Amino acid sequence: MARVDLDGKPIKALTICMIGAGGFIGSHLCEKLMSETPHTVLALDVYNDKIKHLLEPDSLPWAGRITFHRLNIKHDSRLEGLIKMADLTINLAAICTPADYNTRPLDTIYSNFIDALPVVKYCSENNKRLIHFSTCEVYGKTIGSFLPKDSPLRKDPAYYVLKEDESPCIFGSIEKQRWSYACAKQLIERLIYAEGAENGLEFTIVRPFNWIGPRMDFIPGIDGPSEGVPRVLACFSNNLLRGEPLKLVDGGQSQRTFVYIKDAIEAVLLMIENPARANGHIFNVGNPNNEVTVRQLAEIMIQVYSKVSGEKAPETPTIDVSSKEFYGEGYDDSDKRIPDMTIINRQLGWNPKTSLWDLLESTLTYQHRTYAEAIKKVIAKPVAS
Ligand SMILES: NC(=O)c1ccc[n+]([C@@H]2O[C@H](COP(=O)([O-])OP(=O)(O)OC[C@H]3O[C@@H](n4cnc5c(N)ncnc54)[C@H](O)[C@@H]3O)[C@@H](O)[C@H]2O)c1
Numbered sequence: 001m002a003r004v005d006l007d008g009k010p011i012k013a014l015t016i017c018m019i020g021a022g023g024f025i026g027s028h029l030c031e032k033l034m035s036e037t038p039h040t041v042l043a044l045d046v047y048n049d050k051i052k053h054l055l056e057p058d059s060l061p062w063a064g065r066i067t068f069h070r071l072n073i074k075h076d077s078r079l080e081g082l083i084k085m086a087d088l089t090i091n092l093a094a095i096c097t098p099a100d101y102n103t104r105p106l107d108t109i110y111s112n113f114i115d116a117l118p119v120v121k122y123c124s125e126n127n128k129r130l131i132h133f134s135t136c137e138v139y140g141k142t143i144g145s146f147l148p149k150d151s152p153l154r155k156d157p158a159y160y161v162l163k164e165d166e167s168p169c170i171f172g173s174i175e176k177q178r179w180s181y182a183c184a185k186q187l188i189e190r191l192i193y194a195e196g197a198e199n200g201l202e203f204t205i206v207r208p209f210n211w212i213g214p215r216m217d218f219i220p221g222i223d224g225p226s227e228g229v230p231r232v233l234a235c236f237s238n239n240l241l242r243g244e245p246l247k248l249v250d251g252g253q254s255q256r257t258f259v260y261i262k263d264a265i266e267a268v269l270l271m272i273e274n275p276a277r278a279n280g281h282i283f284n285v286g287n288p289n290n291e292v293t294v295r296q297l298a299e300i301m302i303q304v305y306s307k308v309s310g311e312k313a314p315e316t317p318t319i320d321v322s323s324k325e326f327y328g329e330g331y332d333d334s335d336k337r338i339p340d341m342t343i344i345n346r347q348l349g350w351n352p353k354t355s356l357w358d359l360l361e362s363t364l365t366y367q368h369r370t371y372a373e374a375i376k377k378v379i380a381k382p383v384a385s
């Protein structure tokens with residue numbers, strides 16, 4: 001049966017230029033596009049470890065529909081040609097781990113703004129559609145966080161729910177370099193929006209709210225640097241795998257909503273296949289029902305990991321660390337992130353499905369299966385003198 005879009009029209013097979021295809025989100029999106037659609041992917045990245053299973057062997061059912069192009073978009077003349085070959089470009093490439101924002105602010109700003117400029121320009125000049133990945137961090141802090149601690153208004157959704165077309169972007173001072181990422185993402189959003197308004201660029205901007213699942217980031221000392229600090233899912237997974245206490249930054253009081261990567265990818269596929277409904281829009285993609293403090297996240301992950309691994313929870317399950325000690329000078333944090341879902345619901349009829357417990361159960365099962373043996377070997381190895 002022919003696949004149809006939300007308006008009942010047949011979906012044409014597309015060629016998609018996916019920049020950053022070798023990362024966490026890219027790997028899941030490539031998997032979905034290969035297994036469930038007829039689309040072709042030109043996968044661009046500097047790494048391909050997370051999509052190797054889709055590239056080899058030649059006998060895979062989708063062989064020929066995905067090709068990997070190893071390139072750095074900072075300096076590679078092949079970029080424009082690949083964008084021209086495609087109907088649609090999806091840009092995922094970015095430095096997007098908070099540990100980098102205050103310690104490598106220049107790389108962060110270059111990666112999230114300067115390096116994205118040619119992609120926007122080539123799409124605009126060649127009349128190609130662009131789906132650009134921004135972030136929920138563009139909202140920064142909530143309005144409610146500036147109210148007195150005991151103000152009843154803090155409980156009023158008007159002071160914390162984040163709306164694409166209404167909420168302001170509230171960042172800290174310049175010396176709080178945490179916001180270098182959010183600010184660079186905000187400026188590229190504004191540039192894309194302006195290209196749409198002045199030059200007719202067909203664009204969609206995605207604001208992911210803490211998408212998590214298998215293949216997110218790396219486990220320090222196993223498939224990433226020992227001293228590296230990934231995002232919270234991988235930090236806590238690493239602690240659990242090693243039987244160490246989970247580190248709560250500044251008491252773990254910040255709140256987040258976590259969405260399962262597989263739910264979120266459904267939303268991206270709807271955007272890809274329904275351009276008339278997605279063009280010109282900015283979409284929050286998150287799960288407002290999965291809100292927890294970071295401390296609660298740690299507690300749930302400890303329980304779930306114990307269930308899936310059969311190992312006892314560590315005697316000291318969590319410890320508090322200051323943000324200065326953990327991330328260094330210039331760190332700051334978003335207090336609370338509840339996505340408003342009105343626009344994505346209206347335009348694409350999308351809703352997240354997976355509960356926090358369920359998504360952590362499948363993700364931690366994957367982490368245990370993938371890393372537990374390797375961690376045991378590393379721990380058992382005597383340190384070279
Ligand atoms: N995962 C989330 O929940 C989340 C949340 C908000 C925003 N985002 C945004 O979504 C996008 C993808 O995030 P992710 O979680 O998959 O991150 P990721 O780090 O796993 O993936 C990014 C990929 O881009 C590649 N890349 C970076 N710079 C490049 C360059 N110059 N040339 C070629 N390739 C380059 C990296 O090698 C990596 O494979 C990013 O733009 C990020 O800011 C993600």
Ligand SMILES: O=C(O)[C@H]1O[C@H](OP(=O)(O)OP(=O)(O)OC[C@H]2O[C@@H](n3ccc(=O)[nH]c3=O)[C@H](O)[C@@H]2O)[C@H](O)[C@@H](O)[C@@H]1O
Nearest residue numbers: 096098135136208209210211231232235247248249254294
């Ligand atoms: O995922 C998103 O939607 C966006 O937010 C993330 O930012 P953040 O949620 O702050 O990053 P995490 O590393 O996942 O941290 C979440 C919270 O856990 C805390 N944390 C992290 C690691 C840890 O070991 N302990 C700990 O308490 C952090 O301080 C923060 O409050 C990243 O900036 C991006 O990947 C992305 O743009």
